[in-house]
Amino acid sequence: MGLQSSGKSTMLNLMFGTRLPTSAGRCTRGIFMQLIPSERAEYDYVMLLDTEGLRSNEFHGLKDSVVRDNRLATFGLLPADACILMVSNEDDGALKDVLPMVLLAFKSSNIAEKCGGRIKTKMFFVYRSVDTNDRSKLKRNKQKLHESLMEAAKEVSKSAGESSATARDIEELIFSDLRVEEDEYWGSDVRFMGNLKRSYVPPHDTPEWSYGKDVLKLREYIHARVMKMPGWRATSPKALGEHLSLVWDCICSADFELNFSCRLEYNHYRELQKELQEPKTAVARKYGEVFDKLVEKIRSSRDTVLVEDMEAEVSQVVEEQTQKVMKMAEKARWAQWKAYTEEEWKRSCRNTKEWYKKRVEDLENGVLKYERVIAEYENQCKLEITSKIDSGEWKFVGSTPEDDRELEERFEDYFQKILARAQVAYPPIADSIHQRVMERYDAHGLLTKKFDLYIDSEYNPTVMRNASAGDQSDSNPPVMSNASVGDQSDSNPNPLGRWTQVVSRTTDTIFSYFFRYSEHKSKPSRKEEQTLSKLLAIIDDRLRYCKQFSEVVVDGVIRETSEEVRKAFSREKQTMAHKAVIKDLVSKMTDIQHQWDKDHNVAEKLRLSAKPRLLTFFKGKARGLGATILLIEDLKSLLGDGLKEAYIRQVVKSVTNELTGKTWAQNSIHMRNILDFHLLHLMEEKCDNNDLQVIWCAEDESRHKRHVTDALIQQLVDTKLTTKDWDRFIAKVQYCIRNARKESTADTGGDPLSSFVSALCLLLQTNVDSQLAAEVRERTSNPAHYNSSSNAHISLEVEFYDKKLDGLCQSLKMTSMPAMASSELVEKVQHQLKDQANDLCRPNCTHSCPRCGSSCYNYLNHEGVLHDCIHQPSGLKGSKDRDTRELWEMTCLESLEKKSVMIFSDGDGKESRRVPYSDFAKEFPAWKEPSSTQPTSIYVRESIFFNYQKQLAEYYRRHNVKPCPPHKMPANYNHDLRQLREQLTVKLAKSGDFTSIDDLTHALLGHLPISTSYRSR
The missing domain is CATH 3.40.50.300 (P-loop containing nucleotide triphosphate hydrolases)
Structure with a gap:
C-alpha cells in the first residue's frame, strides 16, 4: 500500500x-x-x-x-x-x-x-x-x-x-x-x-x-x-x-468522509463543544433554579419581582463559569477557536439572560396575572354568595328536586352576570391589533401627510390568516412550494417569493398586492426586493418570543424597518413599503394574539373550571353546611380538577429532562440519521401507500423531522403514562393531606382551617406541584368563605381530621387515571423544550431550504447564525428543468459549482428573470451559501431520487413534470440500500438512545406521515 x-x-x-x-x-x-x-x-x-x-x-x-x-x-x-x-x-x-x-x-x-x-x-x-x-x-x-x-x-x-x-x-x-x-x-x-x-x-x-x-x-x-x-x-x-x-x-x-488531519481537527472541535456544554448548562441550570424560586415567590406572596433580583443571584455563577471558559480557550488544542469560544460564550450568556428576562416579564404580565384574575373572581364570588346568604338577601328552604332546580336557576342568573363583567373587563384584543399597531406608528410620527399608511378595506387580517392556516396544515400536506433549481421553471405566482425563510402565502399576497397595483405599475428592483425580504426577517426576528401583543415589540419593528425603508426606497415607494410591513406585522401579531386570547379568556375559563366549584359552594352555603364540609367540598373540586393538570406537568417535566440525555435531541446529524433510517424502512417495506410516504417525507425535511420528533417523544410519553406511575402520584397527594394534619395541629394559634390549608399548600408545593399548591392557596385561604373564624375554638379532631380528611384520601385513592391523549402531551413537551434555554436539548430550526427542501440543522431561533443545511437533489421538491420539464437532479451545492441559474416566474407563470446560483446568499439573506459537506449524508436522498422517478412524476403531475432521463441521472445515485441500512444501524446503535434498533423501528412504524387517502400533488 x-x-x-x-x-x-x-x-x-x-x-x-x-x-x-x-x-x-x-x-x-x-x-x-x-x-x-x-x-x-x-x-x-x-x-x-x-x-x-x-x-x-x-x-x-x-x-x-x-x-x-x-x-x-x-x-x-x-x-x-x-x-x-x-x-x-x-x-x-x-x-x-x-x-x-x-x-x-x-x-x-x-x-x-x-x-x-x-x-x-x-x-x-x-x-x-x-x-x-x-x-x-x-x-x-x-x-x-x-x-x-x-x-x-x-x-x-x-x-x-x-x-x-x-x-x-x-x-x-x-x-x-x-x-x-x-x-x-x-x-x-x-x-x-x-x-x-x-x-x-x-x-x-x-x-x-x-x-x-x-x-x-x-x-x-x-x-x-x-x-x-x-x-x-x-x-x-x-x-x-x-x-x-x-x-x-x-x-x-x-x-x-474526512482525512485524519481534518478528523483530528473535527474531534478537537467536538471536544471543545462538549466542554462548553458544562458551563452553559451550569448557567442555564442556575437561571432555572432562580426562576422557579421567583415563580413560587410570586404565587405565594404576590410581590413584584425585579429582573435585576434574578440577575444578582446568578451573577456569581456566571462569573465563575466565564473564568472557566477563558482558561479553556487558552489551551493549545483549542487555540485556533479562541475568538469563537469567547464570542460563543458571550452569545450563550446573553441569550440565556434575555430568555429568562422575557419569561419573568411574561409570567408577571401574562400567565400569573391571568391565574390571579381567575382566582380573584372566584374568591369574590364566594364572598358575595356568603354575604347574600348570611344577610338573608338570598333565602332557600327545602331539599326537593324543585328546590335544587331553583338553586341552579338562581346561581345561573348570578353567574351570567359575573361572566358579563369579566367579558367587559377582559375582552379579547386580537381584533384590535390593527388599531393598536397604527397607534404606535402615530406615536413614532409616521402618520403624516408624507405617509398615508391607513390600510384600505380590501385587506382583512382574519380572512388572510384563515386562508394561510388552511394552506399550511401538516395533516394534509400543503400545496407544493414550486421553488425550482438551476435551469428550471418556478411557477410561484409571486415575483417576490424569495423570502429569507419559508414565506407564507399570506405574506406573498401582501407584498405582491402593493407592488402589482401601485400607482406606478412597476415591479420592484432587485435591491428593493432584497430589502423587502430583510424587512420580513426583522419582523420574524422581533416576534420570535412574542406570546401576546407588546408595544415594546411593535416599537422595535417600527424603528428597524423605518431605517431600512428610508435607505432602500425612493420617496414615492416608501409608503408602499411601510404598508407592506404593517400588513405583515398586523397579520402575524393578530395570529399570536388570537392564540393568547384563546388560551387566556377569563370568561371562558370561569365557565369551564370555576363554575362547577362555585355551584357546589353555592348549594352548600344555601343549605347551611358547616365550614369543614364546605372546605372538603372545595378541596375535592380543586384536587379533582387540578390533579390531571398537575400529573401532566409532572410527565412533561420528566420527559423533557430525559430528552437532555438523548443524542438525537442534541445532534442534528444524528437526527438526520434517524430520518434516513425511517426513509429506508419505508422504501424496504412494500406496503400500500409507502411510495407516497417516502416522497412526502423527502419533499420537506423539516416537516418529516417534526413527524419523527413527535413519534420519538410520544414513545417516551407512553412509558410515563402508566397506572403504576399515576398511583404513585396519588400517594404523594395523600401523604401531603395526612401530614398537613400534623403540621396544622402543632400550630396552636389562629384559625385551624386556615392553618391546615397553609400546611397543605406548603407540602403540595414541596412534594407534588407548585402550581397546584398555588391554586389551592388562592381559592381556599380566606376563612370568610367558610365562616370558620367564629368557630376557631371548636376542636376539629374528630369531625374534620378523622372523618372528612380520611374520606377525602379514600376518594382520591379511588380516582382512576384520567384518559389523556398522548399527542396532547407531545405538544406540551415540544412547547416546554421551546421554553427552556438549555443548549443540551432544544428543538431544531423549522425552516427548510427554499430551493431543495432540506432542513436547517441549527437550533430553533438561532440568533446571529445563518440557516444552513445538507442540500439534497432538488427534484425531490418538484424542481424541474425549465425547457424539458424533467426533474432536476442536482443539489443546490452542485448547481452552484456548475454555475446554474435560478429562474423566477411572474404571476402568469412566465419567466420573469434569472439569477445565478452564485447569488444564492443575496437572494436568501438568512441562508448560508451552499458549501461542501459530508457526501454520505445525502446517500439516502440520492437513492430515493434514483429509484422513485416514476412516483415523483406522478406525485407532482399537476405541475407537468417528467422523470429525469437515464442519461442525466448520476450513476453514483444508485446506492446499495442494504449497505446504507447497515451503516445507519451501526451509527444509531452507538448513540445508546435506543435499547435496540427494533425499539426505534417500533417508535416510527405506528406513525404514518400522511393519510392513506392522500394521493398526489
Whole structure:
C-alpha cells in the first residue's frame, strides 16, 4: 500500500516473481489479488493484495476521493498477515493521514472485538529512493514516524472511548509490536532502500542488484516476523472469506468522509463543544433554579419581582463559569477557536439572560396575572354568595328536586352576570391589533401627510390568516412550494417569493398586492426586493418570543424597518413599503394574539373550571353546611380538577429532562440519521401507500423531522403514562393531606382551617406541584368563605381530621387515571423544550431550504447564525428543468459549482428573470451559501431520487413534470440500500438512545406521515 507510483507493484514483482503491470501513473485499479504457491512448510500459498495508489491524480478534487483512499487502505491492511507500506523518497504524509483512519475504523468494528482490540497485521514501512548512507537522518526519520504514529494512535484511542489507555497499551494493542529500533537496521520494521536502477537514462538504466537483495532480505524478515506471532496459523479459504466479510462490514459502517488531519481537527472541535456544554448548562441550570424560586415567590406572596433580583443571584455563577471558559480557550488544542469560544460564550450568556428576562416579564404580565384574575373572581364570588346568604338577601328552604332546580336557576342568573363583567373587563384584543399597531406608528410620527399608511378595506387580517392556516396544515400536506433549481421553471405566482425563510402565502399576497397595483405599475428592483425580504426577517426576528401583543415589540419593528425603508426606497415607494410591513406585522401579531386570547379568556375559563366549584359552594352555603364540609367540598373540586393538570406537568417535566440525555435531541446529524433510517424502512417495506410516504417525507425535511420528533417523544410519553406511575402520584397527594394534619395541629394559634390549608399548600408545593399548591392557596385561604373564624375554638379532631380528611384520601385513592391523549402531551413537551434555554436539548430550526427542501440543522431561533443545511437533489421538491420539464437532479451545492441559474416566474407563470446560483446568499439573506459537506449524508436522498422517478412524476403531475432521463441521472445515485441500512444501524446503535434498533423501528412504524387517502400533488 502507498501513494500512486511509489513502487508497490514493482516491489511484489521482485519479491515473489509476479508480473504485475508497472509504469509511471495508474496501473492497478482497485485491488489486484493473486495466489502464489509456496514450498514452505508453514503454509501452502501466499495471497497478494496489490492496492491502487492512494491520492491518485484521476480522483484528485473529487468529493469521494478521501472516502475512496480510506476504504482502499482499510481493505488492503485489515485482512493481511503482513502489509508493506511503500514511501517514495521521504513523503510519508499520506500514510500518516490514512493509517489512523484505518485504525479508527478497526477500533469501531466487530473485528476489534473478535481480535481483542489488536490488529493482527504486521506493518512494514519501506522508504525507497533515499540516501542510505546518511544514518543520522534515517534515525531521525524513524523517530518522527514513530512519534507521529503514536500520537495518532492516542487520538484513535480517545475517539474510541479509551482515554485512560497508556502508551504501552496503545502500542501493543494497535500496532501489534511495531519495531522501530534505532541501531539494529535489520531488526527494524522500518526499512530504507536506495534506487531500483543505477540510472534512469539509457543505456545505464540497468537494475541495482543491491536493491533486489534488500527486497529478498525483507521478504525473509517478514516471513520470520509473522511466524513468531503468538498463536499464528495459516488461514483457510473459508476463514479468509469470513474475515473479508467482517472487513467489508467494517468499511461499510466506518465514517471515512474526512482525512485524519481534518478528523483530528473535527474531534478537537467536538471536544471543545462538549466542554462548553458544562458551563452553559451550569448557567442555564442556575437561571432555572432562580426562576422557579421567583415563580413560587410570586404565587405565594404576590410581590413584584425585579429582573435585576434574578440577575444578582446568578451573577456569581456566571462569573465563575466565564473564568472557566477563558482558561479553556487558552489551551493549545483549542487555540485556533479562541475568538469563537469567547464570542460563543458571550452569545450563550446573553441569550440565556434575555430568555429568562422575557419569561419573568411574561409570567408577571401574562400567565400569573391571568391565574390571579381567575382566582380573584372566584374568591369574590364566594364572598358575595356568603354575604347574600348570611344577610338573608338570598333565602332557600327545602331539599326537593324543585328546590335544587331553583338553586341552579338562581346561581345561573348570578353567574351570567359575573361572566358579563369579566367579558367587559377582559375582552379579547386580537381584533384590535390593527388599531393598536397604527397607534404606535402615530406615536413614532409616521402618520403624516408624507405617509398615508391607513390600510384600505380590501385587506382583512382574519380572512388572510384563515386562508394561510388552511394552506399550511401538516395533516394534509400543503400545496407544493414550486421553488425550482438551476435551469428550471418556478411557477410561484409571486415575483417576490424569495423570502429569507419559508414565506407564507399570506405574506406573498401582501407584498405582491402593493407592488402589482401601485400607482406606478412597476415591479420592484432587485435591491428593493432584497430589502423587502430583510424587512420580513426583522419582523420574524422581533416576534420570535412574542406570546401576546407588546408595544415594546411593535416599537422595535417600527424603528428597524423605518431605517431600512428610508435607505432602500425612493420617496414615492416608501409608503408602499411601510404598508407592506404593517400588513405583515398586523397579520402575524393578530395570529399570536388570537392564540393568547384563546388560551387566556377569563370568561371562558370561569365557565369551564370555576363554575362547577362555585355551584357546589353555592348549594352548600344555601343549605347551611358547616365550614369543614364546605372546605372538603372545595378541596375535592380543586384536587379533582387540578390533579390531571398537575400529573401532566409532572410527565412533561420528566420527559423533557430525559430528552437532555438523548443524542438525537442534541445532534442534528444524528437526527438526520434517524430520518434516513425511517426513509429506508419505508422504501424496504412494500406496503400500500409507502411510495407516497417516502416522497412526502423527502419533499420537506423539516416537516418529516417534526413527524419523527413527535413519534420519538410520544414513545417516551407512553412509558410515563402508566397506572403504576399515576398511583404513585396519588400517594404523594395523600401523604401531603395526612401530614398537613400534623403540621396544622402543632400550630396552636389562629384559625385551624386556615392553618391546615397553609400546611397543605406548603407540602403540595414541596412534594407534588407548585402550581397546584398555588391554586389551592388562592381559592381556599380566606376563612370568610367558610365562616370558620367564629368557630376557631371548636376542636376539629374528630369531625374534620378523622372523618372528612380520611374520606377525602379514600376518594382520591379511588380516582382512576384520567384518559389523556398522548399527542396532547407531545405538544406540551415540544412547547416546554421551546421554553427552556438549555443548549443540551432544544428543538431544531423549522425552516427548510427554499430551493431543495432540506432542513436547517441549527437550533430553533438561532440568533446571529445563518440557516444552513445538507442540500439534497432538488427534484425531490418538484424542481424541474425549465425547457424539458424533467426533474432536476442536482443539489443546490452542485448547481452552484456548475454555475446554474435560478429562474423566477411572474404571476402568469412566465419567466420573469434569472439569477445565478452564485447569488444564492443575496437572494436568501438568512441562508448560508451552499458549501461542501459530508457526501454520505445525502446517500439516502440520492437513492430515493434514483429509484422513485416514476412516483415523483406522478406525485407532482399537476405541475407537468417528467422523470429525469437515464442519461442525466448520476450513476453514483444508485446506492446499495442494504449497505446504507447497515451503516445507519451501526451509527444509531452507538448513540445508546435506543435499547435496540427494533425499539426505534417500533417508535416510527405506528406513525404514518400522511393519510392513506392522500394521493398526489
